[in-house]
Amino acid sequence: ALNASPVWAQIIADVFGRDILITNEPEASLRGAVLLALQGSGDKELSCEPAKVKLLKFHSTCHAAYGRARERHEMTYQDLMS
Numbered sequence: 001a002l003n004a005s006p007v008w009a010q011i012i013a014d015v016f017g018r019d020i021l022i023t024n025e026p027e028a029s030l031r032g033a034v035l036l037a038l039q040g041s042g043d044k045e046l047s048c049e050p051a052k053v054k055l056l057k058f059h060s061t062c063h064a065a066y067g068r069a070r071e072r073h074e075m076t077y078q079d080l081m082s
Contacts, residue, residue: 014062021053 013020025031031051 009056010059013056013058015066017058017060017063019055019057022056023051023053025051 009020009022028051035048
C-alpha cells in the first residue's frame with residue numbers, strides 16, 4: 001500500500017510525473033468498492049466520513065532522471081534483442 005511506504009509513493013509520483021493523493025485508509029480499495037456498490041444501488045444517502053487524503057507532489061528533477069533511465073533501459077534492451 002502506498003501509505004505503508006512513503007518512499008514508494010514518492011517514486012510512483014516521480015516516475016509518472018504526476019501529483020498523487022494518498023490515504024491512510026487501511027482498506028482503501030474495499031472502501032471504494034462499497035461506496036460504488038451503494039451508489040449503484042440507488043442509495044442517495046451515503047453517510048460515511050470522507051477519507052483523509054494527503055497530496056504528494058512529484059519532483060520534476062526526479063521525473064527527468066527516471067525518464068533518462070527508462071530511455072537507457074530501452075536502448076540496452078533493443079541492443080540485446082538485435
